[in-house]
Amino acid sequence: MNRVGRRLRADPVARIGTVVLLALVLAAALAGWIAPDPLAGSLDERLAAPSWHHPFGTDHQGRDVLSRTLYGARLSLGIGLTARLVSVLVGGILGLFAGFRGGLADSVIMRTADVFFAFPSLLLLIGITAAFEPGITLLLVALGIVGWAEVARLVRSEAMRVRESEYVQAALALGVPWPRILWRHVAPNCLNPLLVSFTMGVATTILAESSLSFLGLGAQPPAASWGAMVSAGKDYLTSAPWVSVFPGLMLALSVLSLNLLGDAVRDALDPRTVIGNPGERGEDA
Amino acid sequence: MIGYATRRLLLLAPVLLGVAAVAFVLSYLLPGDPARALAGERYREEDLARIRHELKLDRPLPVQFGSFVGRLVRGDLGTSFATGRPVAQELAERFPRTLLLATASMGLATFLGIALGVAALIARGRFADRLSMLLALGGISTPVFVSAILLLWLFALRLRWVPPSGYVDLDPRTLILPAVTLGVRSAAVIARMTRASLLDVLGADYVRTSRAKGLREGAVVGRHALRNALVPVITLIGLDFGSYLSGSVLTESIFAWPGVGQYALQAILRRDFPAIQGTVLFLSVVFVLANLAVDLAYGWLDPRIRHRLAARRSA
């Protein structure tokens, strides 16, 4: 972890990314205090240009775009972080198990991962979000499911590597129960790639959510993620650009800073890889 | 290598069966039913029942799944509920368009990305390097629908250099905007990869040797490092290409590009089960094959990897 910290301090670009991200998280956390009600609006103030009173202008319902953007940070960042956590947990546990145990468990888990990997992911997302009661929980599950296969592959190969190491082999030979070895020795060694995959994946997940919102399948109104705001505002792009430009900017900015942070984390923890950000399936994010 | 490819192809069968099962379950989980989607806003219940019967939706689910798999085994993707045409034919019409867009995007991305990556590397540590890498990150961070709308607005609406939308049989220039939209994103990823990979290779011994011989930096990069550094870049290109082949729903609908992505979205919205299942299956095959091609190319380009592939085979 110290390596990450050093890296962040040393690299000015990474530093900027971290500061921006922290500012966004802070804004999201404090939205309740600093911003007026994101749902309060009067049709009389519809599509008002940015002013002292509404620094980002108002949207088609006369709601303050600044405060909606701040609350949107909560939703977008929150969904991105949580959904990715779901992917990393599910994929991590299954990958560990498959890589360490091998055999039938490995085959079953990895073939399932292959299925999810091969399945066109945006279609899977659209399908899942259309099939069930839309809402945050569903979004989290859907986005989480789409990402797990990739994590599982990553962790599995790491777990296999660790299993072959002398001390794990020695522990096995000494009759130490395998769950204990898995937990004590294998899991901690897989933490770095997991952390890298988590940081990188959050950005992808936020983009995926925004794609879904663009199709009307993301966060449900009146709550608005950034993607939903951009989508609702795109029809006013020429007459009232502020409705979609500000949330769009925030979206890009947060993804950008997450990518910067992800780079730094990767460079610090995983010097072996040179992979940039290969992105995931469904590049339409 | 042939053995490896064959083994991978054999492994495709269970994966595709899984994909088929997920696609089947997912389409039946979708709320609303295909018969109602076909019936419109004013219909009689008897007619609805009749439509259901004709679509064989009134049979038990296991029977429906059985006949679905049976059809697949015979290579039949079924008939679209909405249009009454074979799904295979619908895909055969649309896939070449998606292929064209994917090829153009990746061509552009390859050229731009490698050029930018090399330029950044040569200027590494300097402002130009940081700026181009930040720009590349910006390319990755902008949602596709945002860049699509901005490009359309600027180049078609304001500057009027290109038509806003359409497919090449209307006007060849219609390819430009969607290709740039997707290409810029991939170019950004490729540029970062090229730079990182070059940096890696430049640390290697033989590069140091040629530098010691007094070759100029440009020559070092161009003559020796680039070829080796491109191996992971090509993998990346292959992966992105593979994913564009499954259609880019948003890009296609914004630019009215009649490819498989739009078709898939419509199939879902219309609850056109055979179209959903057929498209998903077809796209999965394309993706898996593209991945396989990438792996093989990887091994072919870099003999060292062949051994690793052999190792992975046992996994």
Place this chain on the structure above:
Amino acid sequence: MSRSRAVRLLVLFAGLALGGCQATPDRDVSTLHLAWSSDPATLDPAKVVDVVGANAVSLVYQGLVAFRADGTIGPALAARWTVSDDGLRYRFELDPAAKDSAGRPVGAADVVASFRRLLAPETASPRTWVLETIEGAEAFRRGEADTIRGLTAEEGVVTITLSRPAAAFLALLAMPNAAVVPAGAEPDGTIATGPWRVEERVRDSHLTFARNPHWSGPAPGVERIAVRILPEEFTRIAEWETGRLDVLEVPSSQADRFQGDPRLVRQVALVTEYVGLNTEDPVLSDPRVRRALNHAVNVDRILAKVLGGRGVRAVGAVPPTLPGGGAGEPFEHDVALARRLLDEANVPDSWELELWQRPSPFASQVLEAVQADLAEAGIRSVIRRRDWSALKASIDAGDTDAFFINWYADYPDPENFLVPLFHSRNIGGGGNRARYRRADVDADLDRLERTADPEARARLAEDLDVRIHADAPWIYLWHPVQESLVSDRVDGYRPSAVPAAERWLDVRLRGDGSR
């Protein structure tokens, strides 16, 4: 229309740096350029149910009669017809010159074949109701009879006998579903009976219609109609702005920016938008609650702000342009009255109304405004969004409390806004999505269907519309004003009353109007 200065500067700069090569569309006066929001899934008259499909089918196929642009009914395959005094027997004399686009005569046998196909069980058409009043149609549809008893063909004459008088029968025959496909031809528009035939079709991309050279009516003013399929509003606008479209229906989100544009043509559409209330719901079954909802929503304000005034407030289901329409008294916006009515009805405080919509930005805007108004009257509500297929299934099954939806006229007749929407036999998929059920209303609706005399029909329709409105099975919203942009080079454009009437017969293009 305000653009930010920075953007203008950027554009100016980019334009200076790279300017010159402008993309200009080719313009020829023989082809009319249009845009549709979706590709019609089918051109089969027996299967078509959507607006775009109705539009397309009416271009390539015609029935015995056809809608004129103003919605009145004129001759098509039938040159003239007579109706017996009891309104049960129709005798159509076919136009002897009628030919399909392959040059083959279209006769009585083709008409019978098409009607049989619509009703045949194996066709599984969702639109059998269009011909359901023909005697013997039901037995044939169920497979109990081999022929349709009330449908006979002789040389050049089709005779139809109805099982009960149906005043709107001619209008039903003008619907795209009753259009005639040449016997034995694929129903894909390539061999057409209407003014146009499909010349080229690239699915999801474009459709080109060319004149049917053998059509017996007067030749259309242009040789071709080129239709682009453009699903995104933003893209349609861009195509219009760059001069690639001759006529464009203005999406409501873009209406503001085209105000004052001299190329704008507007008309009150034969459409009613409303929030349907499930009258079978325990709370909503009380008319006081439903009236309270109508009093709570400030329709005039939403109309002014969200629609920019582009609509006429609905005081009934029937649009004011139809006989008997527009006679009701609007529910006044009165929050206090709404609260009082809710108190009288003993609505529990915990009551929460679910407002359902499809995921369109416009629907969200309307319902978010409705939600805000309801909140002011102390009514809690949540918005539920589902894609159209899911939403329709929920509504038709009666699973929804309240839903934002609209009704497009199939034919311009008040009956079309009353019988399907409020007759108890049409509950659910038949059109009565409020699940409204009143015996006296049913009886009068039956009477309306039979009444042929225009004046008596209008009086009856008005009485029904006003009565139902007072009972408030919906939150009545508005009849939208449809706006179309028509380019300078188009001559003779008239907005059509119903989609099936839009056949582009009188439109001509001027060579000098190109931009």
